[in-house]
Amino acid sequence: MIKELILMNGYGLFVWSSFIFTFFNFFVLFLITKKQLIKESNKFAKKFSKLNSTQTVLAEKQPLNKIFAKNTIVHKI
Amino acid sequence: MLFKLIEKNKNIITSPTFKKIIIILFIICLTLGLFEALILSPSDYLQSDAVRIMYVHVPAAWISLSIFSIIAILSLGILIFKNKNFVIIAKSLAPSGFIFNLIALVTGSIWGKPTWGTWWAWDPRITSMLVLFLFYSLYLLSWRIFDKQKAINISSCLALIGVINVPIIKYSVNWWATLHQPSSIKILSGSAIHSSMLTPLFLMTASFALFSVLIFLMKYNTELIKLKNKGLNRL
Numbered sequence: 258m259i260k261e262l263i264l265m266n267g268y269g270l271f272v273w274s275s276f277i278f279t280f281f282n283f284f285v286l287f288l289i290t291k292k293q294l295i296k297e298s299n300k301f302a303k304k305f306s307k308l309n310s311t312q313t314v315l316a317e318k319q320p321l322n323k324i325f326a327k328n329t330i331v332h333k334i
Numbered sequence: 335m336l337f338k339l340i341e342k343n344k345n346i347i348t349s350p351t352f353k354k355i356i357i358i359l360f361i362i363c364l365t366l367g368l369f370e371a372l373i374l375s376p377s378d379y380l381q382s383d384a385v386r387i388m389y390v391h392v393p394a395a396w397i398s399l400s401i402f403s404i405i406a407i408l409s410l411g412i413l414i415f416k417n418k419n420f421v422i423i424a425k426s427l428a429p430s431g432f433i434f435n436l437i438a439l440v441t442g443s444i445w446g447k448p449t450w451g452t453w454w455a456w457d458p459r460i461t462s463m464l465v466l467f468l469f470y471s472l473y474l475l476s477w478r479i480f481d482k483q484k485a486i487n488i489s490s491c492l493a494l495i496g497v498i499n500v501p502i503i504k505y506s507v508n509w510w511a512t513l514h515q516p517s518s519i520k521i522l523s524g525s526a527i528h529s530s531m532l533t534p535l536f537l538m539t540a541s542f543a544l545f546s547v548l549i550f551l552m553k554y555n556t557e558l559i560k561l562k563n564k565g566l567n568r569l
Contacts, residue, residue: 265383265386266377267382267383271444272383272384274444278437279390279394279437279441282436282437283433283545286430290429290549291552293556294553294556297556297563298559301559301562319562319565
């Protein structure tokens, strides 16, 4: 059964290389996107923590700022 | 109305819970899809097990075409209404569309070797997919090369020119003599594919679509945070 699955009637090399190429690309795209997201959220967290109390109140008035500040580790996904 | 709808759903799009739901759905669809595609689905009478490449090649092609069409529609909206949210959405969709286009080209080439005896042919469908890949590359490059306003205009124009290629890809199999077979799945009429092959195909398409939604959400969040970072500088 496992041998059949690997060999795929002689087409194993073609089938498996297609699937591996697809999921390798998925993995790389996910990693790059996540890295960019972490980088930007860290920048945001750093800047947000440096704000004084008046600026924090002003910044928190914008709902999205509040969300991002709450999830400064937005990369929790 | 569309602007209001997007604005209203911005909080859902940025919420980590929504992303978690998408990840869970993606894993479920992918597991079922892979099990169906590699184990349960039968091999083809002519192509034998090489037909299983279809379960990654076809969904990747469908999704890359759909994403480019959405980008083109958004680009029209960008040029007419100057909506900033459309810019972020279009920009966030492009990377996954590009990768799906690349997957469709490479897996198509791998499928071509056992089926047609060649890795590459200047067939109308393959060539038009390569043209789409060039448009995706230029679209992504324009964001890296030009400053923001110029990039918005150039990338939108590229998407609008490139979308002419989408119906060419779709109907190339009917308009010209090609190595590709005519469409087996039609929206308005029945499918020429048996349900044992159609089920894994749709499951894999669903999982690929969910993956592109996941990448879109992450990229959209990144772009929003970039904007908010600039906003914090002005406080």
